[in-house]
Amino acid sequence: MSVPAPNLYPPFNVVRLSHTCLNVSDLDTSRAFYTDTLGLQVTDEEGDRVYLRAMEERGHHCVILQKSDRPGTVEVMGFKVWDEDDLDRAETYFRERGQPTEWVERPYQGRTLLTRDNIGIPLEFYHKMDRLPPIHQQYALYRGVKPLRIDHFNCFSPDVDASVAFYNDFGFRVSEYTEDEESGHLWAAWMHRKGGVHDMAFTNGRGPRMHHVAFWVPTPLNIIDLLDLMATTGFVKNIERGPGRHGISNAFFLYILDPDGHRIEIYCSDYQTLDPDHEPIKWDLKDPQRQTLWGAAAPKSWFEHGSNFVGQETTEAVLKATPIVAP
Missing domain, CATH: 3.10.180.10 (2,3-Dihydroxybiphenyl 1,2-Dioxygenase, domain 1)
Known part of the structure; x- marks a missing residue:
């Protein structure tokens, strides 16, 4: 099979990848690994979740660590779209291809569409995420x-x-x-x-x-x-x-x-x-x-x-x- 020609006028506009939610067995152990060893920054902790961002990121989080009885699994992969209308166009697109669609509530995100791709990867799309002050020049935070x-x-x-x-x-x-x-x-x-x-x-x-x-x-x-x-x-x-x-x-x-x-x-x-x-x-x-x-x-x-x-x-x-x- 040859590589398909690029679709330069897609039905909705994805800007970039954004975040993922990883299921873990011990939240304290995982938090320490992702902050002390990797160097991600904690943006919030609530109940069974820790939210993290990297140093150049203005969005609230790029990784969610979630305590779960299914550690080592992944909940979802997230993508940012260009504007709110793209979310409605994305819903139509996935529905027309027989994929389930659901509007879900996600902390620190605006309206969020949950769906899946053709092989079953759970995907969510959003336009707005809470913005945080820049920290890329706060060099004392780098670890x-x-x-x-x-x-x-x-x-x-x-x-x-x-x-x-x-x-x-x-x-x-x-x-x-x-x-x-x-x-x-x-x-x-x-x-x-x-x-x-x-x-x-x-x-x-x-x-x-x-x-x-x-x-x-x-x-x-x-x-x-x-x-x-x-x-x-x-x-x-x-x-x-x-x-x-x-x-x-x-x-x-x-x-x-x-x-x-x-x-x-x-x-x-x-x-x-x-x-x-x-x-x-x-x-x-x-x-x-x-x-x-x-x-x-x-x-x-x-x-x-x-x-x-x-x-x-x-x-x-x-x-x-x-x-x-x-x-």
């Missing part, structure tokens, strides 16, 4: 890896071709993709709205599941500092992959696991994709530099481990091709 903003989601999809077609239809554009040469099908794809390499990516595998949520940091040296911190504060086993530089996206990266197994990517130095006629870059599945520019393959866990979405059944991937896997 951990010094996260600046949420950057992207990556999800396992059992049918990457179908996921790309669905998101392309409402305006997500492909920046890079991996194709299985034998079948001609997509094994992975990176799709964006905000002008980076991706807001949402899809990886072939049992799904839907969240593969990771990523945070942008200032420099690769911040990633090195995080590794030293994790190695000396009891989290050495939570370091899964990296540091390294991706071939895809050109980003410097590190993958770690939080206390409940949610995978987090620490990420910097990818490139802009602002031009609407930006041409996507194609990679072969067996190219050793697609995963890591320096040629190092990813571990087996990177292709198998993920976080389930609450209430969503998973199915095995249609495409059985496999990339290079580290021994």
Whole structure:
């Protein structure tokens, strides 16, 4: 399947990814990890939830930690739209495609539409979120890896071709993709709205599941500092992959696991994709530099481990091709 041409006039206008809600087993433990180790800032705590933002963000939160009897699962992935009318257009769009839609109340957000995509990923869309004073120049607050903003989601999809077609239809554009040469099908794809390499990516595998949520940091040296911190504060086993530089996206990266197994990517130095006629870059599945520019393959866990979405059944991937896997 070829990558679809970008839809430059989508039925509603998504600005960017915004936030996610992660279910955790121990709120104090998770709070400490996300604030002291990663360096996110607490914006509020109420009952069984902690709200967090990164240093450059003005919106109230990019991560919600929620104490749950289903730790290691994900409640929802959130996106911001351009204006209020886009919410009504989004409701029509998803209803016409047979997906459930519901207007839900969310603290610190305005009117919010809850729905799901074609493979069952729970999505919510909003226009307004409470705005907070800027803190990006309050350098005394910087801790951990010094996260600046949420950057992207990556999800396992059992049918990457179908996921790309669905998101392309409402305006997500492909920046890079991996194709299985034998079948001609997509094994992975990176799709964006905000002008980076991706807001949402899809990886072939049992799904839907969240593969990771990523945070942008200032420099690769911040990633090195995080590794030293994790190695000396009891989290050495939570370091899964990296540091390294991706071939895809050109980003410097590190993958770690939080206390409940949610995978987090620490990420910097990818490139802009602002031009609407930006041409996507194609990679072969067996190219050793697609995963890591320096040629190092990813571990087996990177292709198998993920976080389930609450209430969503998973199915095995249609495409059985496999990339290079580290021994």
